[in-house]
Amino acid sequence: MDTLLLSRIQFGANISFHILFPTITIALGWMLLFFKLRFSATGDRKWMDAYMFWVKVFALSFAMGVVSGITMSFQFGTNWPGFMETVGNVAGPLLAYEIMTAFFLEAVFLGIMLFGASRVKSWVHTLATFLVAFGTTMSTFWIIVLNSWMHTPQGYELIDGVVHATNWFEIVFNPSMPYRFVHMMLASGLTVAFLFAGISALRMLWGDRGEDVKSAFRVGVIAGAGLIPLQILAGDFHGLNTLEYQPAKVAAMEGNWETGPNVPLVLFAIPDEEARENRFEIAIPNGASLILTHKADGVVPGLNDFVADDGEILHPRVAPVFFSFRIMVGVGMAMLLLSWSGLALLRRYGAGDIPKLPLYTFCAMSFSGWIATLAGWYTTEIGRQPWLVQGVLATKDAVSDVPAAMVLSTLIGYLIVYAVLILAYIGVITYLALKATRSEPYSTRNYPRRGEARVAALQPGE
Amino acid sequence: MNYFGDPSIWLPWTFAALMGLSILIYVVLDGFDLGVGLLMPLADEDEKDRLVASIGPFWDANETWLVLAVGLLLVAFPPAHGTILTALYLPVFVMLVGLILRGVSFEMRAKAPIAQKPVWNAAFFVGSLMASLSQGFMLGMYIMGLTWTLPHVAFELLTAIFLTVGYSFIGSAWLIWKTEGQLQIRALGWAKGGIWGLVMGIGAISLATPFVSTRIFDKWFSWPEFAYLSPLPIISGALVIFLWWQLARLPLLNDRWSWTPFAAATALFTFAYGGLAYSFYPYVVPEKITIYEAASAPESLFIILIGTLFVLPAILGYTILSYYIFRGKATALRYD
Numbered sequence: 133m134d135t136l137l138l139s140r141i142q143f144g145a146n147i148s149f150h151i152l153f154p155t156i157t158i159a160l161g162w163m164l165l166f167f168k169l170r171f172s173a174t175g176d177r178k179w180m181d182a183y184m185f186w187v188k189v190f191a192l193s194f195a196m197g198v199v200s201g202i203t204m205s206f207q208f209g210t211n212w213p214g215f216m217e218t219v220g221n222v223a224g225p226l227l228a229y230e231i232m233t234a235f236f237l238e239a240v241f242l243g244i245m246l247f248g249a250s251r252v253k254s255w256v257h258t259l260a261t262f263l264v265a266f267g268t269t270m271s272t273f274w275i276i277v278l279n280s281w282m283h284t285p286q287g288y289e290l291i292d293g294v295v296h297a298t299n300w301f302e303i304v305f306n307p308s309m310p311y312r313f314v315h316m317m318l319a320s321g322l323t324v325a326f327l328f329a330g331i332s333a334l335r336m337l338w339g340d341r342g343e344d345v346k347s348a349f350r351v352g353v354i355a356g357a358g359l360i361p362l363q364i365l366a367g368d369f370h371g372l373n374t375l376e377y378q379p380a381k382v383a384a385m386e387g388n389w390e391t392g393p394n395v396p397l398v399l400f401a402i403p404d405e406e407a408r409e410n411r412f413e414i415a416i417p418n419g420a421s422l423i424l425t426h427k428a429d430g431v432v433p434g435l436n437d438f439v440a441d442d443g444e445i446l447h448p449r450v451a452p453v454f455f456s457f458r459i460m461v462g463v464g465m466a467m468l469l470l471s472w473s474g475l476a477l478l479r480r481y482g483a484g485d486i487p488k489l490p491l492y493t494f495c496a497m498s499f500s501g502w503i504a505t506l507a508g509w510y511t512t513e514i515g516r517q518p519w520l521v522q523g524v525l526a527t528k529d530a531v532s533d534v535p536a537a538m539v540l541s542t543l544i545g546y547l548i549v550y551a552v553l554i555l556a557y558i559g560v561i562t563y564l565a566l567k568a569t570r571s572e573p574y575s576t577r578n579y580p581r582r583g584e585a586r587v588a589a590l591q592p593g594e
Numbered sequence: 595m596n597y598f599g600d601p602s603i604w605l606p607w608t609f610a611a612l613m614g615l616s617i618l619i620y621v622v623l624d625g626f627d628l629g630v631g632l633l634m635p636l637a638d639e640d641e642k643d644r645l646v647a648s649i650g651p652f653w654d655a656n657e658t659w660l661v662l663a664v665g666l667l668l669v670a671f672p673p674a675h676g677t678i679l680t681a682l683y684l685p686v687f688v689m690l691v692g693l694i695l696r697g698v699s700f701e702m703r704a705k706a707p708i709a710q711k712p713v714w715n716a717a718f719f720v721g722s723l724m725a726s727l728s729q730g731f732m733l734g735m736y737i738m739g740l741t742w743t744l745p746h747v748a749f750e751l752l753t754a755i756f757l758t759v760g761y762s763f764i765g766s767a768w769l770i771w772k773t774e775g776q777l778q779i780r781a782l783g784w785a786k787g788g789i790w791g792l793v794m795g796i797g798a799i800s801l802a803t804p805f806v807s808t809r810i811f812d813k814w815f816s817w818p819e820f821a822y823l824s825p826l827p828i829i830s831g832a833l834v835i836f837l838w839w840q841l842a843r844l845p846l847l848n849d850r851w852s853w854t855p856f857a858a859a860t861a862l863f864t865f866a867y868g869g870l871a872y873s874f875y876p877y878v879v880p881e882k883i884t885i886y887e888a889a890s891a892p893e894s895l896f897i898i899l900i901g902t903l904f905v906l907p908a909i910l911g912y913t914i915l916s917y918y919i920f921r922g923k924a925t926a927l928r929y930d
Contacts, residue, residue, distance in 0.1 A: 205661050221891045222894070240916050241912070538684065
């Protein structure tokens with residue numbers, strides 16, 4: 133394998149590992165704020181119990197996100213020097229704003245949010261929790277702006293092969309940014325919703341009937357059931373946007389070779405790039421035309437339009453895009469089915485008496501958000517190939533000339549570390565759930581908590 | 595030359611200064627928490643928790659200064675970013691794996707089953723060691739002009755060891771400030787054992803740097819520059835003597851002066867760093883690319899600068915707030 137392919141795999145491995153953790157922390161930060169505010173409003177201790185359990189997951193995920201994110205910031209330079217040399221004038225300020233307005237905010241206030249409860253007033257702690265959640269969202273915003281600009285660049289001019297910014301409003305609000313941002317925020321919300329439901333279901337199966345567990349389960353199911361229709365809608369809009377700006381990607385997603393009307397919706401096939409046709413195709417007639425143009429005879433672009441006269445292929449590899457897209461949609465449909473069944477079960481049985489089979493299903497779906505998110509990112513990122521920045525910079529022109537052996541050896545190193553850490557992460561979350569099941573809830577333990585002891589000392593008369 | 599007239603002059607200069615400042619802040623702040631990680635094997639089981647507690651609320655933010663520094667290199671000097679980081683490919687890999695191990699074991703050691711704790715403690719140490727050694731190695735490579743030759747690698751291995759011992763020193767100085775009782779006394783012992791790394795590291799770099807190029811030699815050893823620069827080594831020497839004296843007489847009644855070793859170590863790092871910056875200016879890639887040649891387009895730098903003017907004071911403000919909230923001796927890390 134050559135340096136280009138190895139570098140792509142390495143970057144893909146690093147960014148895939150990284151995105152797992154922000155996907156959790158983006159929405160979990162807001163959920164923790166929700167728990168904290170519910171506790172402040174109702175005084176019901178179950179919310180504090182839920183907060184105390186999930187804040188541990190947050191701290192762990194945040195640390196994994198920070199350290200894997202540092203890797204990302206170095207990879208631009210070690211593997212893709214051509215990227216910053218060509219588009220640095222646009223990418224640079226966006227990354228700088230991400231670091232300055234988001235990274236420091238979340239990292240500094242995380243310390244106060246985690247360990248400061250007994251040292252600051254309650255409202256300061258709530259504010260710190262808010263700022264951490266806000267910081268993760270700002271971080272999402274800036275990085276999505278940059279990523280979207282790489283798909284739908286505008287507001288720039290090329291001078292001597294280097295991109296110069298001409299209109300920052302156009303750069304920030306580039307055509308695919310709103311769709312991508314909403315799609316990612318909802319993906320994070322769904323990931324956390326199913327994590328809540330799955331881990332709570334696990335604790336219920338272990339016999340934990342605590343109010344905090346039931347509440348977290350309820351929040352997870354309701355959030356999942358509420359967000360998934362929105363996500364399907366957002367995904368549809370995003371697809372239409374992609375059709376307009378990156379038709380080759382849509383052609384690969386649909387597995388459609390010839391441009392034309394009445395294009396079927398391919399449910400399953402094995403795309404064969406040599407023969408330029410699908411094998412074992414199962415399809416719904418007119419389906420793709422209906423979804424993409426809302427007309428049965430609407431014209432859908434085909435992959436054969438993206439082959440140059442000299443035979444050079446200008447569309448992405450079909451199979452990875454085609455299959456990742458189907459995995460994403462498949463997981464989304466499973467989420468829809470399960471969360472709406474979950475709603476019905478909640479109405480019929482209440483959170484405490486849900487039958488075992490659905491509980492097992494929720495357990496199995498605990499990390500389904502990760503799979504859908506990764507599959508979605510693979511669809512859009514592999515779908516942009518052979519471009520790194522659509523129409524501006526080809527991926528092969530940005531790669532460094534580091535020897536392939538060096539890229540391969542570091543890649544193996546990263547993969548080993550990542551495999552061990554993902555197993556450890558899932559293992560520890562399971563262990564935390566087990567420990568929480570076996571020990572008394574946080575709020576009824578009778579040793580004095582630091583925060584309360586301090587409040588009592590300050591107000592001896594009450 | 596009109597410095598504030600031509601943005602292609604003062605913008606690169608400003609960004610080089612900002613980048614230099616973030617690297618310095620990173621080296622001091624993550625220096626002490628990497629140093630605390632390096633001291634883990636020397637501490638007994640209870641002390642290990644206290645060591646980690648002393649850096650708990652800060653380490654995430656400390657590492658963010660590294661992201662800012664590399665980010666500024668990336669955004670302000672893109673060609674230099676590519677050149678430097680491809681040359682440092684392997685040590686950067688070692689550092690990143692080290693930082694990952696460290697950050698993860700920080701959380702895992704407290705959350706994984708108790709039987710796994712020694713494994714995560716070991717990973718915390720190994721991660722800190724990998725990060726420190728590779729940073730020292732990169733420092734040496736940068737001074738030697740980013741080339742792999744045998745004598746250079748020998749020098750780089752030396753700087754790797756010196757910086758690691760130097761970090762363990764500033765880590766002990768932090769512990770002298772943030773702990774009390776038996777642990778503080780042990781930290782004093784560790785500091786006495788580590789101060790040679792700092793002294794020899796600064797010494798080796800100071801001796802080697804002028805001989806890397808005649809340009810740097812002339813910057814230091816021509817008249818009258820020599821006279822203007824002489825306070826730098828003199829004050830550094832005085833700080834070392836002060837440290838030696840303080841380490842011998844601490845701890846004092848009511849914990850007086852316990853902050854001084856950390857302050858003196860910070861000052862030493864700052865002076866050594868200032869000397870390096872003086873040597874290499876105006877180059878960002880030693881002897882090859884200057885900051886003016888490597889700089890991004892002025893309009894892009896300008897849009898970052900506007901934001902920086904508002905955001906950087908805020909960052910410094912809430913960072914200080916965080917250190918203020920967690921002032922005093924380190925207490926056990928708890929979420930409630």
